[in-house]
Amino acid sequence: MKINISKYIKDNQIISVVGATATGKTAFALDLADIALKSGAYQRIHLLSADSRQVYQGLENLTAADVPADFAVVCDKKFAVPFFANQNKTIFLHGVSIIQPHEEWSVAHFKKLFEKLKKNLGAKELLIVVG
Numbered sequence: 001m002k003i004n005i006s007k008y009i010k011d012n013q014i015i016s017v018v019g020a021t022a023t024g025k026t027a028f029a030l031d032l033a034d035i036a037l038k039s040g041a042y043q044r045i046h047l048l049s050a051d052s053r054q055v056y057q058g059l060e061n062l063t064a065a066d067v068p069a070d071f072a073v074v075c076d077k078k079f080a081v082p083f084f085a086n087q088n089k090t091i092f093l094h095g096v097s098i099i100q101p102h103e104e105w106s107v108a109h110f111k112k113l114f115e116k117l118k119k120n121l122g123a124k125e126l127l128i129v130v131g
Contacts, residue, residue, distance in 0.1 A: 013121050016129045026066035029130045033091045036126055043124040046117055049095035050131025055105050057097045067096055078120055081113070 017029045026047070033045035049055070071084040071093060081098040085091065094117060099105055117127055 013125065014118070014127045014129065018131060025130050029128045030068065030091065032128060033126075037090055041124075042126045044090050044092065044122065044126075046092045046094060046121070046125065046127045048114060048117055048127060048129045049093070050110065050129050051095070052105070052110075054096045055098050056101045056103075057099065058101060067093060079113075079116060 015032070017025045017032070019025050026049070029047050033047065036042045036045055067084055068086070070087050071091075072087075073082050074085045074089075074092070075082050079094070081094075083098070084093040084096065095110070095113060114129070121127060
């Protein structure tokens with residue numbers, strides 16, 4: 001599949017993948033990330049889950065949190081919460097399994113995480129919001 005990265009996407013560095021629950025949005029976003037990396041337009045891709053329940057640790061099966069088997073947990077000081085990265089450290093998955101079920105999470109928390117990700121994007125990085 002050939003990808004044409006529009007000037008709008010390059011300027012804003014954000015793509016949104018939206019749709020109904022359990023329709024393969026995360027799998028699609030991961031495929032899109034691979035294509036974008038292979039195109040040479042980007043060196044790193046950040047996926048951000050916009051699911052209100054996938055943020056909770058221990059609920060992965062219940063929420064259908066789609067963390068690929070080759071992704072491992074990463075802690076980085078510039079992001080306040082842990083995230084997952086593929087083996088090559090080129091695709092990162094944020095907003096999944098980051099807090100305990102008793103902890104609070106709201107749209108305000110999501111907005112802070114989104115803003116932190118957007119602020120820290122490098123010139124050859126892309127953010128894909130999935131939800």
